[in-house]
Amino acid sequence: MKNIIRKSIGAILLSGTLLTGNSLMAQTAMVEQTTTTSAGTISEFSPTTIMIRSEPMASPVSYNYSKETTYVDETGAPVAIEMVKSGLPVTVYYTTVGGQMVASKVIVKKAVVVPAAPAVPVTTVAPVVEKTIKTTTTTTED
Secondary structure, eight states, X not given: OHHHHHHHHHHHHHHHHHHHHHHHHHHHHTOOOOOEEEEEEEEEEOSSEEEEEOTTOSSOEEEEOXXXXXXXXXXXXXXOGGGOOTTOEEEEEXXXXXXXXEEEEEEEOOOOOXXXXXXXXXXXXXXXXXXXXXXXXXXXXX
């Protein structure tokens, strides 16, 4: 009788463990990630982070990146990480993991070259300084 009770308790505990394990796996599979994009200009690029300055933000925003982060141009062609530098316009695709924004893909755009304004000749003209010297002559007769 004791053996039957022990086997029954063992079976109940085993089935409870299996059910708990299955529900944990089901919960893990239900995690969703939302990918967000942000566009701006690279203000700083370090070995672990990329700082992006965009027009509406007063200060740059920091994104972490890793070996899994891909860098492509606007056509989708791969870009060497050595080509990514400050001043380039980019779009960053990122997810938030543990409160940190982690870049999954960075689209590097061609830098916009603004043509220089035509040179305006500058002539220097010496300023005209007018001085009036008032001289008074006094003559004395002896």
